[in-house]
Amino acid sequence: MPWLDRxxxxxxYDVTGGGDRTPLLLSHGYGASRAMxxxxxxxxxxxxxxxxxxxxxxxxxxxxxxQAAYSHEASVADMAAILDACDVDxxxxxxxxxxGYMSLAFYREHPKRVQCLLLxxxxxxxxxxxxxxxxNEQAEATAARYEQQGLSALxxxxxxxxxxxxxxxxxxxxxxxxxxxxxxxxASLRDVAVPTLVLxxxxxxDFLAAADYMAATIADAEKVVLPxxxxxxxxxxxxxxxxxxxxxxxxx
Numbered sequence: 069m070p071w072l073d074r075x076x077x078x079x080x081y082d083v084t085g086g087g088d089r090t091p092l093l094l095s096h097g098y099g100a101s102r103a104m105x106x107x108x109x110x111x112x113x114x115x116x117x118x119x120x121x122x123x124x125x126x127x128x129x130x131x132x133x134x135q136a137a138y139s140h141e142a143s144v145a146d147m148a149a150i151l152d153a154c155d156v157d158x159x160x161x162x163x164x165x166x167x168g169y170m171s172l173a174f175y176r177e178h179p180k181r182v183q184c185l186l187l188x189x190x191x192x193x194x195x196x197x198x199x200x201x202x203x204n205e206q207a208e209a210t211a212a213r214y215e216q217q218g219l220s221a222l223x224x225x226x227x228x229x230x231x232x233x234x235x236x237x238x239x240x241x242x243x244x245x246x247x248x249x250x251x252x253x254x255a256s257l258r259d260v261a262v263p264t265l266v267l268x269x270x271x272x273x274d275f276l277a278a279a280d281y282m283a284a285t286i287a288d289a290e291k292v293v294l295p296x297x298x299x300x301x302x303x304x305x306x307x308x309x310x311x312x313x314x315x316x317x318x319x320x
Contacts, residue, residue, distance in 0.1 A: 072153050074146055077137060080128040081121035081150050085113020090183050092160045092317065093119045093151065095167030097189075097300075098246050099238060101127030104164070108302050111310035112317070119159070121150055123166075124241060131237025138244025144174050151181065160317060162186025162265070164302060165275075166246060169193065169253065176256045184320045185264040185286075186313060189299050191278030192254040204247045211242035257285040264289040265316040269297030269304060290316070 072079040082102060092112060096104050102120035105112075112118050122129035124138055124146070132138075147170065151159055161182045163171045168190025175182045194200040214235040264286045268279040270293050283291035292312045297304040 070153070072146070072149055074142075074149060077124060077132050078130045079121060079124070079146050079150065081119060081153075083117050083119050083154060084109045085116055085118045087115035087117070089116035089317075090158060090160050091117040091119055091154065091156050092162065092186075093121075093147065093156075095121065095147070095163030095170050096123065096126065097163070097165030097167055098241065099126070099233070100164075101233070103127065104300070104303065107306035108310055108313070111314055114314075116160075116317070117154070117156075119150060119154055119156070121146070123170075123245065125234065125237030125245075126241065127233070131234045131240070135240050135244060138240045140170070140173050140245060140249075143170050143245055144177050147174050148178060148181070157181065158183050160184050160186065160320070162188065162313075163190070164188040165190050165299065170245075172253050172256070172260075175260060175262070176253060179259075179261070182262055184262050184316075185260065186267070186316065187264060187279075187282060188267050189269055189272050189275050189279075189301050191275055192257055192282055193248050193251055195251045195254055200248055200251070207242045207247040210246065211239040214239040214242070257282060258287070260286045260289075262288065263316075263320045265292065265313065266290070267292045267294065267301060267309070267312060269293075269299060269301040270295045271298045272301065275299070 070081055101122050105120050125131045161171045168187040218235045266279050266283045283289045294301050294305050294308050302309045
């Protein structure tokens with residue numbers, strides 16, 4: 069059971085599969101854990117290592133009491149440290165929802181370490197200050213629900229039903245990682261210079277427009293819409309998801 073000590077914060081990660089192909093680093097969504105990738109590991113790990121991990125405040129990783137320990141910068145640094153621990157210089161980098169946003173943030177900081185991007189049911193943030201304010205209000209409301217209701221505040225989405233959770237860690241993660249401070253990630257989309265898969269469930273109505281925007285803005289992007297899938301496309305339609313992602317990976 070590999071652990072990474074990040075200045076006193078233990079980060080849990082797994083490596084499955086193996087082979088000579090470029091490894092794949094997958095990041096989960098808010099409120100979920102690395103367990104959400106279980107339906108996909110066998111298919112995606114054919115011929116390559118698949119690295120999955122639990123973000124701070126999620127799953128088996130630590131939930132530090134210090135709110136300052138939760139940030140986009142800390143998450144990106146955790147991702148780089150995990151790749152270092154696995155002796156991986158360059159990876160295929162992807163994630164769902166918050167994990168997709170963090171993948172874009174990782175590319176912005178470490179473009180030479182990314183062979184391609186995979187963005188699942190996610191968005192790049194907001195250019196508009198008012199839209200960002202409304203998003204952050206929702207993030208604060210989410211944090212308050214976990215503080216007041218504990219794990220009963222967990223949604224019924226299939227990705228969050230997998231893995232261990234700590235309500236206080238999730239509350240702090242909402243304030244420090246789900247919330248957004250600026251539009252730096254969305255502004256960086258035109259600078260993405262690697263092949264990018266934008267995949268979204270047809271029923272994930274909150275993220276269809278974001279998928280369209282990313283696919284239109286990133287120079288070398290292709291978009292896949294999975295019928296019969298919602299926000300957890302990899303769980304809702306695992307066979308179709310695995311086929312689409314494997315096809316993309318094998319071409320890049």
